[in-house]
Amino acid sequence: MKFTKKTGVAILAASIFTLGGCASSEEEQIQAVANQGVQALYTDARDSMSVGNFAQASQILGLIDSKYPFGAHSHQVQLDLIYSYYKGGKPDQALATIDRFVRLNPNHADVDYAYFMRGVTNMELDNNLFQELLGVDRDDRDPSKSKEAFEDFRRLIQKYPNSKYAADARERMLHIKNRLAKYEIAVARFYMRRQAYVAAANRGRYVIENFPDTSQVQPALEVMVSSYDQLNLTELKENTMRTLRLNYPDSEFLD
Secondary structure, eight states, X not given: OOOOOOTTHHHHHHHHHHTOSSOSSXXXXXXXXXXXXXXXXXXXXXXXXXXXXXXXXHHHHHHHHXXXXXXXXXXXXXXXXXXXXXXXXXXXXHHHHHHHHHHHOTTOTTHHHHHHHHHHHHHHHHSOHHHXXXXXXXXXXOOXXXXXXXXXXXXXXXXXXXXXXXXXXXXXXXXXXXXXXXXXXXXXXXXXXXXXXXXXXXXXXXXXXXXXXXXXHHHHHHHHHHHHHHTTOHHHHHHHHHHHHHHOTTOGGGO
């Protein structure tokens, strides 16, 4: 069923959230929404999304969702609410809505989208706004959200290998693996500075074993060479040097 827009609804709905003259409490706002008609208000929310006003869209969609949780279009309202929360910079609300949607609709045709958006949202949580603004990349920051995102995408691909989001999910998983490998190298270098050479070598080996398809293999081998050198483990150092020389002949550690 296609939603149709009633005359004046967009103006009235917007006034609920901006002017507040017609409703002074949340209960009155909900009642005002109900009085305008759910179909017309949903159209207004979609219009807000189309022009990038995700804050207003999420307000309208949230009220529709709370007032009509089992309506004919409730599933699409929830999916749009997930996207509006994400684009509006409210990742915690997006995750809560995603988890509720998956829990209540495990067999829905668009549940793969919910899994995908969970991964995307967790990736966003791993990013730091101030780091982006200042151009600073802190590889040693807590990677827990990246790990969650990786599991979200892995779950999507495992459950829905033919999903239209699967290819994008795989690409994002590669990006996350590189992020996690960088974190391991940052920790290994921290151990090197503290002269904890065994721990540093173990971190380097962990990268080799778990992230062999990332750009961090060379620094991992170099950390291992340095650690084995400090530990006087000549055979392990020479074996690692051979691997380094074979794959990265321009490494400064070969001088």
